[in-house]
Amino acid sequence: MTPANILGMAAVKGLQMVAVTDHNAAGNLPTAQKVADAYGLLLIPGIEITTSEEVHMLGYFPDVQTAVNFGDFLREHLPKKKNKPSLFGNQWIMDEDDNILREEDALLISATDLPLKQLASLVREAGGVPVPAHINRGSNGLLINLGMMPPDIDFTAVEVWRALPCPHGPQQGRYVTHSSDAHYLGDILEPEITMDLEERSVAAFLERLRKGA
Numbered sequence: 001m002t003p004a005n006i007l008g009m010a011a012v013k014g015l016q017m018v019a020v021t022d023h024n025a026a027g028n029l030p031t032a033q034k035v036a037d038a039y040g041l042l043l044i045p046g047i048e049i050t051t052s053e054e055v056h057m058l059g060y061f062p063d064v065q066t067a068v069n070f071g072d073f074l075r076e077h078l079p080k081k082k083n084k085p086s087l088f089g090n091q092w093i094m095d096e097d098d099n100i101l102r103e104e105d106a107l108l109i110s111a112t113d114l115p116l117k118q119l120a121s122l123v124r125e126a127g128g129v130p131v132p133a134h135i136n137r138g139s140n141g142l143l144i145n146l147g148m149m150p151p152d153i154d155f156t157a158v159e160v161w162r163a164l165p166c167p168h169g170p171q172q173g174r175y176v177t178h179s180s181d182a183h184y185l186g187d188i189l190e191p192e193i194t195m196d197l198e199e200r201s202v203a204a205f206l207e208r209l210r211k212g213a
Helices: 003-012 029-039 064-075 116-125 142-146 202-211
Strands: 017-023 042-050 056-060 092-094 100-103 129-132 157-159 175-177
Touching (some): 003 017, 003 029, 017 029, 029 042, 029 064, 042 202, 056 202, 064 116, 175 202
Parallel strands (some): 017 042, 129 157, 157 175
Antiparallel strands (some): 042 056, 092 100
16 A cells, blocks of 8 residues: 555556545655656545544645645644554555655554544645545444534535445535545545546535535
8 A cells, every 4th residue: 555556556447536545644645646646646635534532534635735734733633652563554654666765653543632623623724624534434433433413513525435324414415425445455446436526626626525515
């Protein structure tokens, strides 16, 4: 799952755009952008953020540098614990030729100390769009974890795991996305999900999410 392999597989499968959303970090996005450009893919820069409630929320950003800056901010809000590569695997930052540039030693699998509402606001302030991830799946899904959509956070989009049922209420009025959430190359979806955009750009993607259903 190097940046080059992820974007290469996306190109082989015929995708036109792909979001790369590492957990609580964005260090590999500059390389992902280079590879995406080489393959003619539209890269959506993102981060899968773990809130203090242990909810996974996707933050989609207008450009790579904004995402990288947000990742640096998140690092300061993670527990001061080091990663254990023997247990959780290596957290490498790599170049487009799969050379290791450095290794992230913070335990990125941890939850930040920032609550969902605050993180959603911070993502918007950075020009991005917050989207609760796989709301109907796993202990980190919003509906599983909190049992409801928070009424005081105006999410315009949600991600739903297609393999499981999901109540209609949380989807009503919101743009619903489905993604591969791939942690292995073979899990990257075929080009079977479409999105109507005004133009092929990150800005148009973000605006579509902001409009809701």
